[in-house]
Amino acid sequence: MAMELKIQTTKTFENAYNCEKKIQLHQGSARSGKSFAIIQYLIVMALESKQLISIVRKTFPALRTSALRDFKDIMGDMQIWHDDYWMSTEHTYRFPNGSVIEFFSTDTAEKLKGLRRDILWIDEANELSYEQYFQLAIRTTGNIIVSYNPSFSPKHWLLSEVADGNDADVLNAIQQGYNIATVFGIKKTLPMPESYLGRPVFNGDESDLRFLDPKGVVVGLYAKGKAKKDTSGFVKYPTIMLQAA
Ligand SMILES: Nc1ncnc2c1ncn2[C@@H]1O[C@H](COP(=O)(O)OP(=O)(O)OP(=O)(O)O)[C@@H](O)[C@H]1O
Numbered sequence: 191m192a193m194e195l196k197i198q199t200t201k202t203f204e205n206a207y208n209c210e211k212k213i214q215l216h217q218g219s220a221r222s223g224k225s226f227a228i229i230q231y232l233i234v235m236a237l238e239s240k241q242l243i244s245i246v247r248k249t250f251p252a253l254r255t256s257a258l259r260d261f262k263d264i265m266g267d268m269q270i271w272h273d274d275y276w277m278s279t280e281h282t283y284r285f286p287n288g289s290v291i292e293f294f295s296t297d298t299a300e301k302l303k304g305l306r307r308d309i310l311w312i313d314e315a316n317e318l319s320y321e322q323y324f325q326l327a328i329r330t331t332g333n334i335i336v337s338y339n340p341s342f343s344p345k346h347w348l349l350s351e352v353a354d355g356n357d358a359d360v361l362n363a364i365q366q367g368y369n370i371a372t373v374f375g376i377k378k379t380l381p382m383p384e385s386y387l388g389r390p391v392f393n394g395d396e397s398d399l400r401f402l403d404p405k406g407v408v409v410g411l412y413a414k415g416k417a418k419k420d421t422s423g424f425v426k427y428p429t430i431m432l433q434a435a
């Protein structure tokens with residue numbers, strides 16, 4: 191069944207639609223049209239072929255009054271919203287072609303390590319931790335769309351880990367079963383962290399025979415020489431949360 195939709199779009203929509211990179215970063219100030227354009231793009235993707243699309247934000251109350259509300263409005267404006275297709279308990283919209291758009295927040299921890307999806311949009315992604323982003327990203331087979339308002343430190347993980355362009359390669363490597371190596375800024379006399387990014391850490395400094403490494407691990411290396419003073423994000427420092435009484 192052929193269907194024609196006429197929608198008013200912006201440059202941001204075109205950027206998203208024509209982007210050939212796995213990870214899209216949409217950086218822009220408040221009310222600059224990011225959410226609107228990304229929702230239009232996700233609806234078009236859902237209509238074009240069968241896709242499982244996740245729309246994620248840190249908290250559900252925030253998601254409900256932003257992306258979810260906008261999604262309902264835009265679907266309504268396009269005259270394709272059907273109450274019957276909306277499962278309010280699961281926060282899921284099912285299209286007639288089998289595409290599904292689900293809304294969830296990272297507060298629901300089990301959702302982070304749940305099912306794989308085709309397309310992921312994280313709105314206000316700076317509110318998430320890198321670990322949360324990574325758990326979602328690694329379970330996404332297709333495009334990852336990340337939007338944020340850049341009013342945070344230039345050391346934020348979004349800029350140091352994702353915007354530097356290396357992240358898509360790392361995700362691809364892991365999804366294809368390759369190991370990734372990470373340099374940890376800890377003294378050689380101390381043990382490696384037990385796990386990193388949800389995978390066991392294998393001490394890579396014990397031998398140089400990388401092909402002997404077990405599969406599905408992060409190969410941990412101790413920072414050497416100049417790397418000991420690295421603050422660019424190349425070297426990872428173990429962190430600990432200290433709770434004040
Ligand atoms: N293509 C469009 N057609 C009609 N209205 C639009 C369009 N794009 C944006 N708008 C209007 O601009 C408003 C702001 O856009 P949007 O919410 O997408 O901005 P944003 O960049 O996500 O902002 P924030 O950083 O505050 O989340 C929307 O509520 C909508 O009214």
Ligand SMILES: [Mg+2]
Pocket residue numbers: 224225226256313
């Ligand atoms: Mg927005």
